[in-house]
Amino acid sequence: MSRPTPRHLIAIAAGGLWIVVAAGALVAGLAYYRLPIVDRPYSELHDLFAPAGLIGHAYGILGTLMMLIGVAMYSARKRWHRLEHTGRLRTWLHVHIFLCTLGPVLVLLHTAFRFGGLISIAFWSMTAVVISGVFGRYVYVRLPKGGAGGVVPPVVLRRRRVELEARLTSAVPVTTLTIDRLFGPGVADENPGLMLSLVRAIRFDFERRRLPGRLRSELADLGLAQETATRLIPDLLSYRDERHQMLTFRPFQRLFGYWHVFHLPLATVMLLIVVLHVAVAVAFGYIWIF
Ligand code: HEM
Numbered sequence: 186m187s188r189p190t191p192r193h194l195i196a197i198a199a200g201g202l203w204i205v206v207a208a209g210a211l212v213a214g215l216a217y218y219r220l221p222i223v224d225r226p227y228s229e230l231h232d233l234f235a236p237a238g239l240i241g242h243a244y245g246i247l248g249t250l251m252m253l254i255g256v257a258m259y260s261a262r263k264r265w266h267r268l269e270h271t272g273r274l275r276t277w278l279h280v281h282i283f284l285c286t287l288g289p290v291l292v293l294l295h296t297a298f299r300f301g302g303l304i305s306i307a308f309w310s311m312t313a314v315v316i317s318g319v320f321g322r323y324v325y326v327r328l329p330k331g332g333a334g335g336v337v338p339p340v341v342l343r344r345r346r347v348e349l350e351a352r353l354t355s356a357v358p359v360t361t362l363t364i365d366r367l368f369g370p371g372v373a374d375e376n377p378g379l380m381l382s383l384v385r386a387i388r389f390d391f392e393r394r395r396l397p398g399r400l401r402s403e404l405a406d407l408g409l410a411q412e413t414a415t416r417l418i419p420d421l422l423s424y425r426d427e428r429h430q431m432l433t434f435r436p437f438q439r440l441f442g443y444w445h446v447f448h449l450p451l452a453t454v455m456l457l458i459v460v461l462h463v464a465v466a467v468a469f470g471y472i473w474i475f
């Protein structure tokens with residue numbers, strides 16, 4: 186097995202941190218959350234884990250701050266050209282996802298699993314934004330990115346694909362015909378529908394897991410030595426990814442456009458109601474430890 190890269194190690198550490206914080210916060214208040222709603226005010230845990238309790242309130246503030254920071258920094262990096270040299274957009278999106286999934290978990294614990302009134306609209310908007318985010322990310326990672334992480338236009342994509350094909354066929358004993366035999370002909374439909382493209386993408390992902398084994402045996406059938414085949418497989422896989430991106434570029438770009446119309450307004454609705462919720466809480470004297 187190959188050694189993990191620093192990028193992998195950071196991802197593992199971030200995943201570990203996410204689980205420790207989410208599970209730790211849940212376990213801390215579990216005894217309270219399991220109590221029937223009517224019994225909660227009589228519990229000694231009420232002052233800690235109720236939405237206005239010392240810890241429950243802190244969960245609400247912290248979770249909301251995480252979401253605000255997660256959105257603000259990603260938006261700033263995406264729009265503010267001065268920040269372009271501060272890492273790839275993809276890395277910032279990972280931070281957005283980290284903060285905007287952990288934040289909602291803390292907000293869920295802040296509610297102590299009891300939702301009512303106007304603020305429940307914010308809660309369900311938040312839930313819908315998170316679910317839509319997972320879908321959006323699935324589409325987003327399939328859009329080909331340029332050096333700074335922005336989406337590249339098809340003309341650049343086509344050039345990139347030709348270059349990759351030339352590199353592949355000149356560096357190794359594989360021809361375009363062989364590639365077509367391995368992955369099927371790479372001809373794009375004129376205008377594949379959104380559903381068809383989505384189904385194809387899901388199938389493409391499922392097939393990927395079994396692919397190295399299949400490629401190895403196909404390359405052996407073509408008479409390639411095992412060593413050459415092993416060297417070739419990573420290049421072939423990235424070629425397949427790029428080719429797939431090319432085939433699904435237009436429909437996925439359209440899908441991503443529609444998705445934006447969903448993710449962003451829901452986040453705004455949530456934010457507006459939360460501002461009202463916080464204003465009401467402060468007006469009623471709930472100012473946490475201050
Ligand atoms: C997305 C963010 C938030 C959501 C979805 C949310 C949701 C809720 C919900 C569902 C309740 C319980 C209502 C009930 O018992 O029926 C609640 C209570 C409360 N929230 Fe939040 N909250 C959020 C952020 C905040 C923030 C940032 C603060 C403080 C600055 C805050 C302060 C409070 C307080 C003080 C209560 C208790 C009110 C009472 O007992 O009357 N919340 N919140």
Ligand code: HEM
Nearest residue numbers: 252256260282285286311314315318319321322325449452
């Ligand atoms: C409550 C949680 C979340 C909120 C409030 C939120 C909010 C936002 C906002 C406002 C944007 C637009 C940024 C911009 O274009 O300036 C955005 C973009 C995005 N978010 Fe979220 N998001 C949340 C959770 C998530 C989650 C959980 C995921 C994925 C698992 C996700 C994936 C994305 C993606 C892929 C983009 C688009 C990137 C782009 O167009 O450049 N979001 N989010």
